[in-house]
Amino acid sequence: MSKRKARGLAPYVFISPFFVLFAVFGVFPIGYSIVMSLYNWKISGPVAFVGLQNYINVLTVDPYFWTALGNTVFLLFSGSLLQHFIALPLAILLNSRLARAKEFLKTAYFLPYVTSTVAVVIIFSNLFDTNFGLVNWLLGLAGLGPVAWLGDSVGIKAALSTVLNWKYVGWNMVIYLAGLQAIPAELYEAAAIDGAGALRRHLSITLPQLLPVIFFAVSLSVIGGMQIFEEPYIMTGGYENLGGEGNSGLTAAFYLMFTAFKAGRLGKASAIAWILFVAILALNAVNKAATDRLGGRR
Amino acid sequence: MTAGLAALALLFAFPFWYVFVLATWPGDRILEFPPHLFFGTGGAENLAILLARVPYVANFLNSLGIALVSTILALFFCTMAGFAFAKYRFRGRDRLYAFVIATLAVPGFLNIVPFYKMMVAFGWINTWLPLVVPGMAGAFGIFLMTQFLENSLPDELLDAGRIDGLTEFGLLLRLVFPLARPGMAILGIITFIGSWNSFTSALVFLPDLAKTTLPVALSVLNSRVDNNLGGLMLGTALSLLPLVAVFLAFSRQIIAGLTAGAVKS
Numbered sequence: 001m002s003k004r005k006a007r008g009l010a011p012y013v014f015i016s017p018f019f020v021l022f023a024v025f026g027v028f029p030i031g032y033s034i035v036m037s038l039y040n041w042k043i044s045g046p047v048a049f050v051g052l053q054n055y056i057n058v059l060t061v062d063p064y065f066w067t068a069l070g071n072t073v074f075l076l077f078s079g080s081l082l083q084h085f086i087a088l089p090l091a092i093l094l095n096s097r098l099a100r101a102k103e104f105l106k107t108a109y110f111l112p113y114v115t116s117t118v119a120v121v122i123i124f125s126n127l128f129d130t131n132f133g134l135v136n137w138l139l140g141l142a143g144l145g146p147v148a149w150l151g152d153s154v155g156i157k158a159a160l161s162t163v164l165n166w167k168y169v170g171w172n173m174v175i176y177l178a179g180l181q182a183i184p185a186e187l188y189e190a191a192a193i194d195g196a197g198a199l200r201r202h203l204s205i206t207l208p209q210l211l212p213v214i215f216f217a218v219s220l221s222v223i224g225g226m227q228i229f230e231e232p233y234i235m236t237g238g239y240e241n242l243g244g245e246g247n248s249g250l251t252a253a254f255y256l257m258f259t260a261f262k263a264g265r266l267g268k269a270s271a272i273a274w275i276l277f278v279a280i281l282a283l284n285a286v287n288k289a290a291t292d293r294l295g296g297r298r
Numbered sequence: 299m300t301a302g303l304a305a306l307a308l309l310f311a312f313p314f315w316y317v318f319v320l321a322t323w324p325g326d327r328i329l330e331f332p333p334h335l336f337f338g339t340g341g342a343e344n345l346a347i348l349l350a351r352v353p354y355v356a357n358f359l360n361s362l363g364i365a366l367v368s369t370i371l372a373l374f375f376c377t378m379a380g381f382a383f384a385k386y387r388f389r390g391r392d393r394l395y396a397f398v399i400a401t402l403a404v405p406g407f408l409n410i411v412p413f414y415k416m417m418v419a420f421g422w423i424n425t426w427l428p429l430v431v432p433g434m435a436g437a438f439g440i441f442l443m444t445q446f447l448e449n450s451l452p453d454e455l456l457d458a459g460r461i462d463g464l465t466e467f468g469l470l471l472r473l474v475f476p477l478a479r480p481g482m483a484i485l486g487i488i489t490f491i492g493s494w495n496s497f498t499s500a501l502v503f504l505p506d507l508a509k510t511t512l513p514v515a516l517s518v519l520n521s522r523v524d525n526n527l528g529g530l531m532l533g534t535a536l537s538l539l540p541l542v543a544v545f546l547a548f549s550r551q552i553i554a555g556l557t558a559g560a561v562k563s
Contacts, residue, residue: 003460010466011391014382017375017435018398025432026401029412036412090306098299107549108307111314114545114552116495118513119534122520123313126320126527132329134316140331166310174553175560220560227405230497238521253407260411261502270411277408 037271043264054271065272067247068255069279072226074157075251076283079164080225084218087169088210091176092202106177109170120167121234125150128159153248156236160249163231168224172217179213180206208295215291219284226280229253252276314542321535325528340528347529351522353508354533357515360426360504361537364511365493367430372489373482375435380443381474385451395444398437402559410502417503428503429496439485441559446481447474484555487548494541512537 037055040048058065090109094102112120127134128149139145149155183206191201207214228251236244239262243250250258256276260269316335320328324340325347348354382388383395417428451474459469475482497513504510507518516537519530545552 006466007386007460008388011382011386011388014386014470015379015394015398015440018379018437018440019394021432021435022401025413025416026404026409029409029416030404032412033409090303093299093303096299100300101304103550105303105307106553107546108310110549110553111542111545112310114491114495114556115314115538115541116497116513118497118516118520119317119538120313122516122530122534123317125520126328126531127313127316129329132331132333134333137331137333166313170310171557174557178557178560216560223403223405227407229407234517234520238517240521256407257410257498257502260414266411266415273407273411277405280405 033270033273036267037274039267041265041267041270043266047267050267054268055275058268058271058275064242064247064250064255065252065275068243068250068252069276071157071243071248071250072228072252075160075164075228075232076222076225078157079161079228080168080221081218082161083165083169084172084214084221086165087172087217088176088214090169091173091180092206094173095177095180106170106174109173111170112167113171115167117167117230118234121163121231124159124163124166125235128155128162150235151245153244153246156232156244156248160231160235163235164225164228168221172221175213175217176210179210183209211291211295215287218287218291222283222287223280226276226283227253229257233257252279314538317531317538318535320527321532323528323531325526328527328531341532344526344528344532347526348519348533351526351529352515352519352533354512354515354536356508357510357512358536360509361494361511361513364426364429364500365490367426368434368493369486369489371430371434372436372439373486376439376443376485377447377474377478377482378470379435379440380445380447381451381470381478383440383444384447385453385456398440401437402441406498414502422503424504424506424509429493429499436489438559439489442485442488442555443478443481445558446484447478450481451477484548484551487544487552488555491541491544491552 038049038051040050040054094105128136130136130146130148130151133149135149136146139147147155149159187205187209188201191205196204232243232249232251232254233239236242236249239258242258243254252272253276256269256272259265259272319334319337321344322341323334323338324343327338327340328334379398383391383398413428413432417423420427422428455473455477456469459473464472495513496511497517500511500514501517504514507515512533516530516533519525519533
């Protein structure tokens with residue numbers, strides 16, 4: 001083979017592993033899950049075509065699906081989106097001249113993000129223990145509680161939200177910090193000359209300038225938040241408890257995993273996966289529309 | 299201002315301190331009022347309990363082995379693909395690259411059920427393969443290495459290499475790998491951490507307790523009825539130790555690498 005020809009072919013060879021692997025382990029199973037969702041397909045035993053029956057059952061008669069989807073959306077707001085109201089101000093503070101030791105603070109806020117979910121949830125389950133947890137001890141000092149965090153349907157959501165906010169706020173803060181550093185300093189200087197105060201400057205310059213970054217960070221939170229599985233699975237003690245008291249910690253992805261790998265109903269689990277996928281697309285469309293509307297008002 | 303931010307940082311770091319403290323208290327004294335804030339003397343006892351209840355050493359070695367193999371494979375395949383996207387002009391390059399990036403948005407649960415059936419059919423259950431092979435040329439790693447090589451590998455050097463008679467694959471081995479080391483270090487650490495922490499795939503594909511990874515072993519320990527908190531806390535603390543050490547040593551590079559995708563767009 002000539003050198004010229006080798007040079008033309010080389011990049012295709014170099015990138016081919018990704019495409020081969022994605023075809024085999026991505027495209028094929030994703031396509032096949034559409035097929036499986038149309039069958040009554042158990043982990044063992046005969047397979048029967050049922051058309052859209054799995055989808056209809058999940059959406060109409062299934063006792064857990066809507067609870068799980070509702071829990072997921074609740075946790076999306078209380079656990080994954082709420083933290084943007086902390087992450088953005090935190091990034092603004094860290095970006096200001098007032099804060100020292102920025103690298104150290106960034107490291108501390110980011111550490112939870114790189115920690116394994118299992119370890120994090122085990123630690124927080126301990127902190128939220130009903131009888132002797134540190135959280136209830138602190139509440140006791142203030143004359144409150146004790147709260148049966150993990151034995152109560154509201155308590156489970158509160159504990160899960162705490163974990164999610166704690167784990168991911170540093171990630172969002174770093175994204176916002178990078179976005180802030182990209183805003184031209186002249187914009188602020190002009191506003192300072194006009195005599196605008198700090199709050200006014202942030203409302204009229206920072207937020208509009210940062211809107212694309214906010215959209216992107218929120219999109220990532222929506223995609224991630226709708227797939228939450230590990231945190232509730234571990235915190236509520238695995239498949240057996242189905243999300244604990246009142247199924248309060250049962251998320252959609254958790255129910256999908258339960259349906260597939262505990263109940264062994266692979267066809268139904270595939271249908272849940274596609275319904276969940278459509279829900280994520282819909283929420284992202286809402287996010288896009290809301291951002292466009294905010295951007296258009298300027 | 300800084301004091302407030304530092305107090306918040308302490309709040310963020312506290313759970314880490316707490317798990318290391320609890321790891322040194324005997325199981326029946328972990329949950330007490332007032333809560334322990336400093337070390338106890340039950341560490342050795344907890345270690346004995348931990349080792350008796352789960353095959354912790356095997357789990358540790360499984361996690362380590364899977365993370366190392368994943369990292370080495372990712373370094374090779376992602377650097378190779380990144381080299382192609384960064385340094386060659388070829389038909390369809392931009393579209394193919396955009397496709398690679400777009401796959402990052404595909405939710406992981408969409409393929410899990412048929413993927414599981416495939417792994418059963420391949421006889422890959424309870425082996426490292428499902429955790430190592432599908433992601434070895436991962437889109438995020440390709441993105442990271444493309445970004446890095448675009449900026450740090452001079453075209454003149456590649457041309458000089460070709461004049462010296464290196465083949466295209468020779469360029470990769472002799473020039474790209476040595477020069478890409480700083481980028482590969484970041485990708486390596488990130489891949490290692492990701493693999494070390496991964497839970498769901500090990501839960502599904504490594505059901506055998508002796509063959510599974512640390513996070514799954516800890517979750518099994520956590521949900522046992524006769525759960526001993528001392529062993530659990532020590533096991534958790536030990537699983538965090540390598541990770542926290544690596545992160546604190548390279549936090550700046552790790553944060554920059556992990557958020558590269560989010561920050562660039």
